[in-house]
Amino acid sequence: MIFNMSDKDTITAISTPPGTGAIAVIRLSGESALEICEAVFVSPADKELTGQDPNTLHYGTIRDEDEIIDEVVVGLFKAPHSYTGENLVEISCHGSVYIQKRILELLVSKGARLARPGEFTMRAFMNGKLDLTQVEAVADLIASGSKAAHRVAMSQMRGGFTEEIKKLRDKLLTFISLLELELDFSEEDVEFADRSQLKVLLEEITRLLQKLKNSFSLGNVIKNGVPVAIAGKTNSGKSTLLNLLLREEKAIVSEIEGTTRDAIEDLISIQGIHFRLIDTAGIRHTEDAVEKLGIARTLEKIRQAVVVIHLLDARLPAEELILQIEHLEGYSGQDEKKRIIVLNKIDLIPDDSLDMISREIENHLTKKDYLVSMSAKKGIHLDRLEKALIEAAGMDTTSENDVIITNVRHYEALDRSLSAVRRAVDGLDHGIAGDLLAQDIRETIHYLSEITGEITDNEILGNIFKNFCIGK
């Protein structure tokens, strides 16, 4: 998108989410924001908006000629002290879609232009109101549907994220200064830190970067939903379970084996946390090309998932069920995945045989696995499954102050700096020469600077001259 700097026109948009709510906010930003609003706004005391102080609220009505459309409260902000840095008016009206639409049309008829997506934020950015990381956080904030995502976006806006990176960067700068000192001034009478101290520092940095990178995957998960694969033999009740969770008929349910050929994804929210549910085609041996494809995709989905719900038909003998568990382990691998074993269809077996099967299966599970017995069809013990999901996703441990990175750009920069730091640690272990080591450190700093927007150039030499006696 080419952002045209001459765009000085006034833009407007409904700033609250689409649909009907108690109230809605319509924003108007640009040089003539106040004048345009003035043209449709009438206050009881007939005061003129343009003459009012900034940062004030005004009650009145929006009218189309003589017709009163709604009673509203208008907030006034003047350039440069507004969100966008321009003159800004916020009209709070009632939430009806009809009213919102009428007011918007009215504003356009008086000279405002409908804003393009993100244009308010873009203007704020161009006018120096937000830095890049904040813009990204705002975009996330707008997109965030869940509580956790909102929390992440808010903390990023407060700059917590940039702070942590800055701290890292400072440490690296000290390090590189020592290294450069050693390289450029080794002929001179200076002392520098020994290699083992440098290694400790590098390892500390690696840990911090890794933590940030991990928090990214958590951040990503919060934004896009925790990917949960629902796996199990054909007819173990996967689609029924999915439908139960979705409480609507989205996946194709049928008694005929193999109806659910494709992986279907849907988003649900449990206690404000998003889960992306992936129904999977049953895994079995087949010659059917389409079905083969479905199975391949299933396996891929299982590999991507953070949590796997493995559905078992409780009517089958315990040995058979354990075989199924082992079979799936072969596919999904023994990585960081959390596994919830669901003994389904418990309404169809007696309690004592359930106890027995449960015990046998439990013996086969590890501490990080969950075992839930339920009936998807009857909706028995759904609460247990939901509780297991939240725990398995590790969401209950997300504290508000944790730095969570949610942006791909940052992730890439982190990833690259991490691999550079790792090369440096590796090099240090192999007694690599300082100039080569410095290359890796410089790369790390470069990528971190991409995030924080700071300049490295003269800092290194500045550090050296400040802290060391240089010069014959």
Add this chain to the structure above:
Amino acid sequence: MRQEIYDIIVVGAGHAGCEAAVAAARCGAKVLIVTIDMTKIAQMSCNPAMGGIAKGQILREIDALGGHSAIVTDESMIQFRMLNKSKGPAMWSPRAQCDRSLFTLKWRFILENTDNLDIWQDNVNELIIKKKIVCGVRTKMGVTFYSKAVILTTGTFEEGLIYIGRFKTNGGRIAEPNSSGISWQLNKEGIESGRMKTGTPARIDGRTINFKILEEQHGDEDIRRFSFMETEITKKQRSCYITYTNEKVHEILKQGFSESPLYNGTIKGKGPRYCPSIETKIITFGEKEQHQLFLEPEGWKTNEYYLNGFSSSLPLDVQYKALRNIKGLENARIYRPGYAIEYEYYPPVQLNLSLESKIIESLYFAGQVNGTTGYEEAGAQGIVAGINAAMKMKGKDPVILKRDEAYIGVLIDDLINKGVDEPYRMFTSRAEYRILLRQDNADMRLTPIAIGIGLAEPERERIYNDRNRKRKEIKKFIENYSITPEKANSYLIRKNSSPIRQRIKLIDILLRPEVSIEELRESVEDLNIYKKDQKFYDKELWESVEVEIKYKGYIERERMLADKVKRLNNIKLETDIKYDDLKSISTEGRQKLNKIKPETIGQALRIPGVSPSDINILLLYMGR
């Protein structure tokens, strides 16, 4: 007097002036060089040494471009050391102690024997400028010379002021007159100037030094050339000596501080942080009990020693008293005291990358007048200014070296885009592509350019082609030659490297960090074939190929990063961008962008005060 008209006039015959004059003349221009004193041509005003970390690399680059500083260094060398040999290949830096008098004589010989180059001994005190174009110079003796271009290389001479304690005198170097008039005139023409300061230590009579109790520093056994040409270099060497200051010395020096022009506010100019005077070291690093000093011989046939690390402008009696409390100098006599000098410089942001003034056409600036320090930095700018003045005369594009191409490129790019706030010295850390800019490959990087503009003489071109061919042969040999366990294993075991079981390609052994090609060559008879068939025992070339093989990964990664920046460099910025409207760019960033008006995104990125996020905004503005 007959008025000669020249293509190019060079004002000043220091390291910058000499390189500029010879390069311009060799590129076909008719050149005049004006110097105050012909016996002081290319004088080493401070320490009698060339090269060192980053500077050695520059010296080799000057040579690869067809300059002469390296040749003169080779011919006047009295000691050679390859610094940083224990570090990676980017850091290997040749350094030489030189015979100060010989250095001057050799340069003078080159000037006197360069075609199209005239020398005139006089003091230039006025430029002839018409309609913002320079067209000649006038001298103190009242002589006028006309020319199409002028290169200003006045070093520390323009309005130079010398300080020793409360003693103060005009001068460009101790006991030499300064020059005056040009800076005043240029200020009126709209070119800013400022003051900088530097200093030099006392010179000592070697007969009064007690060398017996001092630590001796020998030269390397393996003496290398700075020049890629086949110059004659010395076999014998002279030693340097190491001593230290102590708390008594510091006490004595402190007593003189009230009379120090540096600390009583007399000197306003900014001095270099990395080359502080002894008084600055004591104040800034008060906790250090001693500072290291080097005694460097000034030549073959002189008793004069340069006391490196003891630069000072304290009163003579304080210098003397302090000196005599240093180990080995208890009875020392001084030939010449240390002094500080303050001089006029012209902030280099007023220049184009060709070193031509943005304000006065055809006026070039090179060397210390641009706020740099160091003979090598000066020579580097000199050769570039000389080439570019000649190119302009011929109507050709200027030669602009890039940051991934040469330290000289880094140097000039830094000067023009970042400016200076203290005398600028090159460090390897200023280069982002240090592993590409090695001393061993300077000819590969730059000699093709010299050939392209006609600066390389036929002999240099022949040597370049020869080396290039040999490099390829050596590389091919290393890649293809299989070595047997019988031949390699005794060496490998000696080096604690695991022995080989079957024939293996030489290149695969060479990738082991503990293995060196030179040692391998000595141990394995078959590898000596190249030793026999060449006039010079070219160990250096083998080493250079080895570096390219061993550090391939690092070299390639740096190349990749450089190419990435190159792509940014290719994004042109229009000159009429109203940076003030781009409110998202930091205030400082906007000011700097407005002032420098970068031509490309890449150039904008290197301006101090312009941050990467400012660049993102620029890219956004341009719709990228």
